[in-house]
Structures are given as C-alpha cells and as structure tokens.
Amino acid sequence: MMVTTYSSVTERLLQSTEEHHKIDDFKRHIPRWCTGCGNGGILTAMQKLCRDENLPRENTVFVSGIGCSSRFPHYMNAYGFHGLHGRALPVAEGIKMARPDLHVFVNTGDGDCCSIGAAHWIHAIRYNMDMTVILHDNNIYGLTKNQASPTSPIGLSTNTTPRGSILEPLNPLLVTLGIQNASFVAQTVDWIPELMYDILSKAYHHKGLSFIRVLQRCPEFVPDMFQAWMDEPVTTRLLTHENGLSVSPALSRTYTNQEVHDPSNMDRAREIASLKDQVPVGILYRNDEIPCYEDVREPDRLQTSGGVRDVLEAEFDNFTIWPEN
Amino acid sequence: MSTNTQDLVAFRLTGKRPAQDSDDASAVVANSADSSGLCPVLFAGYSDLTSLRYDFPVILINGPHHSAPMRSLTSIMNDIIDSLAPKGSEGEFDRKQLLELERQIRSYAASGDKGTLSKFWKKAQADLIRGTTSSERKALKACLDQARTLVDVDGEVIDCNEYTCSKITEHLWDFEVTAKAIRFRKRVGALILRLERILEADFQISGDAQDPANLKGAVGDALASSFDFKALSDLLKGSDTHDVLPVTRKERIENSLKALKQQRFFATSYLDTDERAADEAGLKVHKYIFNTCTKAHDAFLDRLPEMVELIKAIAIAELEIVNGYKDGFDDDFFLGFDQTSLMPEDLELFPSYLAVCCGQPWSTTEKGRIIETLSSGLPIKIMVQTDDILPPSSFGAGPFSWGLSGAQLAGLAVGLGSAFVLQSTASNLYQLRSELQAGLAAPGSALFSLFSGAGAQTSEKQLAGTNRNGSYITAAAAMEARAFPTFVFNHEAGSDLAARFSLLNNPHSRSDWTSYSLDCEDDDLQRTTLDFAFTIADFMATDERYRNHFVKVVKSDWVSDMVSVGEYLATSSGDMSDKIPYVLMINEAGEASRYVVDDTVIRATKRARDIWHDLQELGGINNSHARKRLEEEYEVWEAKKQDELESLRVEMAAAAPVSVQDVNAPSAMSETLAPAVRQATDADAGTAMPPPQGAELKETAPEPQVQNDDPWIETVRCTTCNECTDLNNQIFAYDDNMQAYVANPDGGPFRDIVVAAENCQVAIIHPGKPRNSNEPGLPDLIKRAELFM
C-alpha cells in the first residue's frame, strides 16, 4: 500500500521521535464474538501486522459493513467506519480517493460482500484502488443468527433453508478472478495463523486492491463447516512460489500437499479456485502492473476548499427554492 | 635510395619540404593548390549528405508529455512509411514521395533555415507539389496530407553545426527540469492545500467563525432575511468552545505557507483559485542556464539561503500535517538548520544548473571553478564545447596542455571520480541522448565534453557538397580517428570501473584504429580492395592549416619503404627510421594517392593513440595490469599443476599397477586447459550434481521438544479463539503475539485443561498428566487426555 514519501529532513525528524507500537496499542475493547469464533485469529493477525509495519494509527482506517465480522473496526485502535450493510467498499473507495495517503483495510462478510454488496464488490475490483479487503467467509449470516448466505453449501440447513440449501454456492475466488483488473486474489483459513499472517502481509504490500478470502469458523451456527479440512491437513493445498507463500519447514511437515504455483498464471489460478475436494491456501493471482484508480484519476489541479465550494454553490443554486417575496 | 626517397625521409624527419621542380611532372608535388578537393578515402561515400538518411536533422520535441524528448527526422519518417506505404510495389509511390519530402526537409536544415518540423513540412510539401507534373499532383497531395496527420510531434529542426551541442543539451535539461517542476508543483501544492485546511478548520471552531457577519456569509443572501444572525451568534458563542491552535503553531503554519507560496525556484500555479502567489508578489523565478561555470556556481551559492528556507518550510509543513512537530526538539533543530545541514537528497528537489561553455579559451578563474565544481558534487552540469581540436598551437605549450582541450578536461574529470562525465561529438549526440539525459538527471555535477566539428579549417571544396560547414563530417571523423573518442563515466553506477566506465559505440573499440576496406579499380581497371586504417594523421590531412605537413607522392615514385601511418605506428620494435609513413587521400575524380607525413604529424598521432590506450584500459580493453597479472597467475598455476602431477605419479607408482596412460590422462587435460576454463568445467559439474536429499528445506525446524508431564500448547498454531482463555484465564493466557500458552499449570483443575484440549478446534492443547492426584474423576480425565498426547 502507498506510503507517503517525506523530504529527507522530515524523515529524519519523524524517525528520531518515532513511536514503536506494541500489539496492545492496536487493541480496543474486548471482542464480543462468540468463544471459538474464527474472527479472533484474523484480528490477531491484523494487530500483528500493524505492529510489525509500525502503522501510524492516525493514518490507518478500517471500514466495514454489517455483520459479526463487520464489528472488526471496533476492536482496532485506529480510525474506523462501521457502515451500512453491503456498503463497506464504496465508503472505503471514497476515503482512499480523498486521502490516498491513508492505509485502508476493509472487513466484510460473505453476506455483506457477496449478497447485498455484490455490485460494489464487482466494481471495487475493477477500480483496483490501493487497499486490503478481507472477506470473512463463514458460509452463513452470523449476526442475524443463522441464515443461508451465497456461499452456504448445498444441503445446509438454516433458518431460511430449513430443508437444506438447494443452490450451488457462489465461489468468491472465481468471481473475483473473473473481474477485469483483479490484481491480487488470495485465500487463507483462520486456523493456520502463520499463513493468515503471511498472506495478510503480502496483501498489505501489494499496490492495488488485494482481495483475501478467509475461511472463517462460526462455531456458534455452523460448527462442523470446516472440520473435515482441519482434521485432514492433506486436503489443504498450499500454493508456494517465490512470489507467493513462504511456508516454514515445521508447517511443511504437517501440510505436505503443496503446489508450486506462479501467481501470474491466471489460467491455473482459475483451475485452482475451482478445486472442490481441496482447500487451496495461498496467492492465486497477482499482477502488480494494473493501475490504481486513484492514481489514474488523480486531478491535475488540487481541489481547494474554495474551489470545491464554488462548484458546489453553483450546483446548489440550480436547485434553490427561492423564498416567496 | 632514390633522390626522391631521400627527400621524403628528410621531410619525414625534419619537415623540410622537397624542392619543387616544375619541369618534372612526376616529381613530388607539394603546393597547396594541388591539395584542393582532396579528402580522406573514408569520406569517399559521403560527398552529399542531404541524400543520405542519417541522424540529422533532429527534432527537439516540444512539451513535457512526450516520452522521447528528441527524434531524428529519419526515425519519424520511417514510422510514417511503415504505417502508410505497404511493402513492395504497392507502396512504392508513397514511399518515394515521403523519402523525397524527407530529403527536402533535410536540405532546408542543411542550408541553415530555421523552423519547426510543421513549418518545414509545409514548405517541403508546397515545393514538391509545385515541382511535380499536374497528373501526379493530386496523388502526391493526398499522400503527403495523410502522412501529415500521422506526425504527432513538433519542435525545432536542428542540423549538425556549431549550435547542435548547446541546443540539444539545453533542450534535454529543460525536459528534465520540466518533469521536476511538475513533481514539485504537485507535492508543494498538496502541502499548501493541507496547511490551508488546518487553518480553515481552526477558523471554523474559533469565535470569529461564529460572528454574525460570518454566519450570514455561510447562509448566503437568498435566505439571509429569515435569520437573526446576532441571536444565532450569541447562542453559538455561549456553547462550549473547542480548543483552537496554539499561537506558535498557527504562526509556524502561516510562515511555512508563505515560504511555500513565495518560493522562486519553479514557476508555479498551484491551485485553481489561487493565482500564482509569487507573481502577485512580483517575484521573478530564477534562471538556471549560464554561459560560464563561474556564473552558474555563483548563482547556486547565492541562492543557498533561499534553498535552506524552502527546505525548512517543506519539512515544517510535512510535520504539521501529520501533527508530528515536536515543540522544543524540532524548534532547536530548525534553529540550527543552515547550509551545512543540507544533504544531497535535499538538493534533488531543485533544478540543476547548466553552464554552457562554448567560448574557449577560458580564464584561469573559470578553469579553477570548473574543477572545483566537478569535485564538489553540486548539481551543476557543465557543457564544454570544443570547436577545434587542432588549433595551430596544439603542438607547443598551451592548449594541448590541460585546460583548453575539452578532451583532457574530461579525462581529468574521470580522475576526480566525483562527477558524471560524457565525452562525444556533435555527430554522435543523437545516439547518446539517453546517456546525456542520464547525466542531467543524475544527482550532483556532470561534465559533457563535446566536439562540435564547427571550427576546423576544412576547405569548402574538400568537403564539397557536404552540409553547410562540414561539422557533421568533421565531428564524425574526429571520433573515427580517435581524436575525440566517445565515453561515459557514471560515478554513481556500480562499485567498479567496469560498471562505471563505458566506451559505448566507438567503432572497432578493441583496436588501435578504426579500419575499413574500400572497393576500387586498379590501373588495369580490375576490381581491388583497399584496406586502410583511419588515424588522426588522416584527420589532420583534412585541415588546411596542416597542409605543409603532408607531401604528395605520385604513383611512379612509390617505393617499398612506404608504409601507412597505421602500420608505421603498429610496429613497436625494429628500425623504422628508413620507413616512410603516408596517408591515403582521394581527389575530386575519386583517384587515390599517397601523402607522406612529417614527424610532427607522427608525434600527434602517437599521442592520440596513447590517450586512446588509456581509455581502452579504463573500458576494460587490453588492461595492462590484468594482462600482467594473468601471466603471473598462469605461471603459478603451471608450476602448481606440475607439482601435483609429479606427486600423483609418485603415488600411482607406489599403489597398484596402473597403466601410464591413466596417469597421463588428467595431465593431458590440465595442460591444455587454461585455469579459467578448468574452473568453469568444475562449476558446471557442480550444478549438474543433484542437490543432497532434503536440501530444499530452508532450515531444519526443531522438533517439538520432548515433553515431560506438564501441559503445553503449540502456541504458534493458536488462532486466538478465546476458547481456553475464556474457560480458565489462570491456566491459559496470551503471549505478546496474542497466542495462547500455559501460563500456570496449577491455575485450575486438570479437568479444565482436558476440556480446553477437547474444545480447542485446532487441537493444539496437550494436557500432560494430572498434577493433583486427589482430583475427583481422574481415571476418566486421564483417558480423555490421552487423545491429545
């Protein structure tokens, strides 16, 4: 993500008085997620990243929609915007456009992103603005207590599908890979912290919109959803590459199913995203060359408050209802 | 030795010209009239440059938005021809017209016309249409009109002459600085905007913003009568007021804003609504191009205090924007911040200074300043133009001693090692445009030592039909003759000479001289090939002023002792005293003859060759140290191999009987392979070998330590799900990375540990053995715990 460049004098002065944050500096409130909820691991990875990158809290913002996962900004000691259901992305885009120097993160659920917010999702990918988007995919509407989401598997019995879900689930990876300008598409699982962190860190460093789908456990409503994959490490396929995951030897001993996948290979990325009997974990696709909307659309001239006011007033004047005299 | 030969040897040694004998047609002829229309054989093919497609003229492209700041006319026309005229006979008509148009434009430029490409094009098109038959006129017009639409660039057309070097350098400088100005405007404009927003926000929460007049302004005239602004103001002022900016901070922001708006380094119009503040204040923007290094250097020094102020203002603005200004600490820092605090990175913000030094000779002060500047690393670029490399005094003291020769200055600058150095000729500048750009863009000082070819005293006739004053041919010949070789020294590139120094595109750079062969007819009208080297002696022969140092020898007087200058100098040993060195020249009729040269020319030629050798060494060619070292190394290696071989033989003899051949096999190999080759073979063998099993594992991670009976957690795999910590926060706790560990195994019953292990979805809690044997229900718990051992 973009980092503001300062003059060398400023750099020196800021460095000399720079604060180094600890993980606790990024914590706020006690999370009100259920015990065992996968969101906890995502939060921890994020707080670690903020600490390791020493992100200035005043220049970091978390934007979310509505859902359990969308409570995320409350638990980060930084700026946050807990918005409307499905509307995290357009809010984040507005923030990035006005303040390209901020580090922008988006937390959205499978209902929030893939259902009510699906239109925004498609266009946000196409706009490719420099931000990190985390899709907390628990295959369920958690906050509203157990309704089927677009990613719920066939047969899942929920409040809205008491006799089992009947539709083929939507595959968020395949959808994202199919949208023009997709520049970083990855998948990870909340239960392997090492990979959760590694992918988050790589997404953060990618210039452009990084989309990470995290398979996130909801023990409250779908306790068995990912159990088989957790019990059988061989069903998890790690995508390794010099431009992809780095896997520690210890983890390699547990997760032996590995594929060297070059993330610039879109065709293979789509094949991997379509795997049914295995969970791919890693960077499926990345392309660092795709321009970011905020860079392409950067105005030639600076928008002063005076200039903006003049334009707005001219527009409002068109609609003023003149008081009767 | 014939009389003639003796005369020639005498001429060679003393410069005394043989007596003229007007009756003897075959005698040595030495009058200058004879030499008119002569030129070196090398030039044979270049009598009319306007009909040749080469690097000139060049178009200096207007506007900063083009990626290429300059292009040759030929390259522009090639693009048009490629897209307009299909290959083969179909496109022949269009191709012909376009090439004719190119020739026309080239001839305007060569005849000294000034103008832009669009102007020249229009004129050439009109001329061509006028000159064509009425039947072809329509097709011609259509072709040229369409071609015109494909030209998406415009700019001044320049030929190769005395102004080429300065024009190209200034144009590329301008290109670089314009790009810098755009970046500056963007950056400083953004700072101004953000500072203004801070002040604006401060105003809005201040009492002033709540004055009735201000409130009225915010509502606008249309609805003003509906409000009682006085009452509104009282109401607002009565409510809580927010903290406004401390006075010192506000002042600091205002001062920084003022300095940013009034800077004079770049012409700027930062903002929509703000007209240029600097303009309003009547401030003139600085100029950066000067005609001496002294002036450029002085201007830089004069402006240093202003630069310091601007850098401070930028830093303060940046700090204020992130609220990172630390009172006290930063106050002290800025108080002590002066010229001595500037870092090279700070200077990169500003335009570089350009000294265009065309008029030689220079004063002693100027010479001193050039050296001082080049060693200072300040962002001052010096373009030194040499018009004449063979001024008559070259052979005495003075100009050929350091200082007035650009070539020597460039050598000196390389020695200083603190500046970017480029040496070349005007004729070659188009080829070197990116190197020139690199030198202008590089931080610090740079020297561009360029030979224009415009001052040499070549006769019009000699270069008959070539461009206006023969600059191109003279400049190109100077490079060919090693009189002014091309090189680039980029002191910032890499850590060794190989990375920093490059001889670029000097022809035949591995040899002493450039050499050519020419097909010609002999006396029997048979085709024969003439091989010749082009030396500085050949180059001097083109110069009227040195005519006295050459004597023509007609063919009947050629003797076997005559050798070309190249051969003469190549023979390092042996007695050459009775050899007669000559250069080959051709006359207007295209007939070649030999001209014997005197000792002055030989010495000048030798000197040019020695300087060339030095450059070759810098460029990694024929490096004398390396050669010597290689020979020494080879001897050591030889001796070592012999020893090894000897001991091997002894060993073999002592061991089981082996045929002699086996022993000799490796020796035969080692004797024929040079060490380098041998090493390469070894290396290859190394890579071909499969890596040891498991080598791809980055490191060997420690196996989980053998546990005693204590409970433990695989902490790195913990997903921070709160299961265990919610169950018992005495036993379980989070570490600095928010991952769980067993903080106190005695913090609760064994049951809690077992239940936590069962609840932990990633199954990383290992309960161990119970610590309190009196705990109820132990047998069952122990059994359940066994699943997590």
Ligand SMILES: Cc1ncc(C[n+]2csc(CCOP(=O)(O)OP(=O)(O)O)c2C)c(N)n1
């Ligand atoms: C416009 C609107 N429609 C519906 C809702 C009700 N609602 C709240 S959260 C939610 C679904 C959340 O599911 P998901 O995004 O998957 O989040 P999770 O709770 O699973 O993390 C819905 C439908 C709402 N808040 N606003």
Ligand code: SF4
């Ligand atoms: S309902 Fe599910 S997703 Fe929501 S907090 Fe509980 S476990 Fe997490």
Ligand code: SF4
């Ligand atoms: S239960 Fe397991 S994953 Fe959850 S916090 Fe405890 S150790 Fe970590």
Ligand SMILES: [Mg+2]
């Ligand atoms: Mg959900």
